[in-house]
Amino acid sequence: MGKKSLNNRYYVPGFSFSGISSGIKKSGAKDLALIVSEQTANIAGVFTTNRIKAAPVKLDIRRIKSGRGQAIIINSGNANACTGETGYKNADEMTKITSQELGLPKNLVYISSTGIIGRPLQMPKIIRAIPKAVKELSPASLENAASAIMTTDTFTKIALRKINIGNKTGTIAGIAKGAAMICPNMATMLSFIMTDVSVKPADLDSSLRRAISNSFNVLAVDNDMSTNDTVLIMANGKLGNREISEKSSHYKKFVQGLNEVTYDLARMIAADGEGSTKVIEIVVQSAGSKTDAEKIAKSIATSMLVKTAIYGEDPNWGRIISAIGYSKADVKEERIDIYINDIKVVGRGKGLNKSIAAQKSLSGKEITITVKLGVGKGSAKAITCDLTENYIKLNAHYTT
C-alpha cells in the first residue's frame, strides 16, 4: 500500500514511463529511460548554448520546430557528443527504432544523452534494449525513468505540483539529473517535464522559459555550459481544459506551478552537487538594477573561495565582499550589508564582529547569504552548493 501511494504521487494522466538497464553502464545500473504520452502532445524545449552541441541536442533542435511530440528516449552513461556524423546518425536511429516500437512517426520522438563525451554509442546494446523499454512502460514508473537518467547523481530528482484550472485539477511533474558539478562547469543537466494541462505550443515555450529563468538558470550553473543540457516539457492536454495561452487567466498559475516544479528540481540538483554537504542560496537585494543583482549573485555563487569557506563553516565575509567587488556591478562599498543566514556580519561595508554567531549558524545544511546593496531596486537569487575534497576526488578520476 505504501508503495502504491508513493507511485500515485508521481502519476501524470496520459503519460507512461520506463527505466531499464541496457548495458551501457558497466555497473548494470539503469541507463535507458522512456517517456511516452498516450496522445500527441505540445512540446517545448530549452537547450545548451554551448557552441559544441551533442548529436541528440542538434536533432531535438531541428525536430522541435514542429511544436509537437509524443515520446522521449534518454540514455545515460554516454553523451553522444563530439562523435561526428556517426553520432548524429546513431541519435536518429535511436528515435527511429523507438518510433517503430511505439507505432509513431519518427518526428514525434525526441532524444537526450548524458555521460562521457567522445565515445561512440554502443548501438547494438541500445537497439536490443529499446523494445524492452517499450514493454515496461507504465503510468506508475516515473521513478524508474528518473533513476535511468542519473550519472553521478546520488538520488533521483522528482517534483510534482497540482494546479487548479477552473474546476479541474491538472498535474505538472518533472524529473531531472545534474550532479556532476553545479558550477562553474556543470556537467550535463537534463530535465523532463510532463503535464496533462492543455497549453498552446508558443505559450508552452514562453512558460518554460519563464519558469527556468527563476530556477535552473539561478543555479550557479552556466546552464549553457554542457554540450548536452536539455529541458523538455510535454503538455498532452489530457486534462481537457480550454487550451491555455499567455492571454488566458490560467497562464500565470501554470507558470507558477511549473516554476515550483523546476525550482524544486534545481534545489535537488544543488543538494546533490558532487561532494557537496550544504545547499547555499544567495539573495541579492537593492542593487542598482536586476542585471547588477544577477551579476553579484552569480559572482558569489561561483566563487570557489566562498564555497570552500561555507564548507569549512567559516563566516569569511571578506571573500563575499571581494566577489561583490569583482562582479563588475556598480556598488558603493560603504552601503553594503551582508547577512549569513539571519546574522548581519557586515554593516555599511564594515565587519560587525559577528563571527562566532555566524559560524554557529553555518553548521546547518541549508545556508542563505543575503546581500543588500542599498543603491536601487534590483534583486536576484542564485542557488549553489559548497565545494569539498570529495568534488576533487570524484572529478580527478572520472573517465579512466
Added chain:
Amino acid sequence: MGKKSLNNRYYVPGFSFSGISSGIKKSGAKDLALIVSEQTANIAGVFTTNRIKAAPVKLDIRRIKSGRGQAIIINSGNANACTGETGYKNADEMTKITSQELGLPKNLVYISSTGIIGRPLQMPKIIRAIPKAVKELSPASLENAASAIMTTDTFTKIALRKINIGNKTGTIAGIAKGAAMICPNMATMLSFIMTDVSVKPADLDSSLRRAISNSFNVLAVDNDMSTNDTVLIMANGKLGNREISEKSSHYKKFVQGLNEVTYDLARMIAADGEGSTKVIEIVVQSAGSKTDAEKIAKSIATSMLVKTAIYGEDPNWGRIISAIGYSKADVKEERIDIYINDIKVVGRGKGLNKSIAAQKSLSGKEITITVKLGVGKGSAKAITCDLTENYIKLNAHYTT
C-alpha cells in the same frame, strides 16, 4: 661565499631592501617588507579593478599620478581592506612614519597590504617595527623582502634579468606573492619590480602594461579580482643610460626583459597555487581573433573539471572541448585539434584514441594543452595549475 654569490644575483644598483617580523603574523614569520631607492625613481603601477579596493590601493592610486617614488612599505597578514576611513588613515600613517624614518617626503612612499580582509591593522606593532625595517635595509636583502610579503605562499618568488643598453648592463628584478588561489578567485597578487635603467615615467607605465599583458594577465587569474592586487615598478636611473622612451631603440629590449621577469614570476605563482601539483600552460592557435583565442584560453584555464582532470592525470579532452564550446568564441567543431603535451588527442573535433599515451605524459609536473581552432590567426596563452584536495583543505579553514 655561496651565500654572497647568491645575494649578488639579486642585487639591483641603487636599491636596498629589508624584510622583518613585526608581529602581525601570530607565527612570528616575516610580515613587513621595505624597498628603498637611494635616489628618487620614476614609478608606475597597475592596480586591481575590483570595485572594492583596499585602503593602500586607494592611497597608491592617488599618489602615483606624480610618476615619482622612492620607497615601498608592504605588510602581509592583514589586507587593510573593508576597514573604512580608519583603514585609509592607517595606510597613510604607515607611509608617513616610513618617510620620516627615511628622511623623505611622504608622497614618495607607497604601500601595499595583503592578508585577511576586514580587520584593523595592528598599528602599534607596525609603528614599532618600521624603524627596525629601515635599520635593516641592505642592497643584499631582496630575499628577505620577498619572504616578508608572503601569505600562504610556500616559496619566495624572485626573478632577475640583465639587459644591455648600449654599452651598459642594466638590471630588472622583481618579487611577487600569489599563492592563495590562482583562479578563478585569486587572493591578493602583489609584485614589486626594481630597475636601475632610466625610463621616462609615461613609457615606464606603458612598458609595465605590455609586460603584464603577457604574464600576470595570462595567469588564469582575473587579475582584477582581489581587493589588493598591485604591481609597482621603480626605475631609479642609476645605470646612467639616456632615458628610454617608447621611441628609443632600447624600449623593445626593456619591455622584453621586463616581460621575462614578470612571466617567470607568473609561472612561480602558478606553481605555488594553493595545493597545486602541476603547472598548466594553455596555448591557443588559429582562432578567429586574438579576443576569441583569449576567451578560449581563459575558459579552459578556469575550468574546474579540466583542472581536476589534470590533477588526476586523466586526458579527459571532453572537458577541454566543452570549455572551448562555452567560451562564447566562434569555433567550428569539425576543425578543432587538441594536443595534451605533444600528443594529438583530438583531430577535426573527434577523439583519436590516444588516451594511454596522453595519460603517461600527464605524469610530469609541467603540462601543456594546445588547441588549434583552424579558423583564423588569433593566438593566446594562459597559465594555471591543477586543482587538488589540498586547495579545499587550505581554503576551508583560513581565517577561523
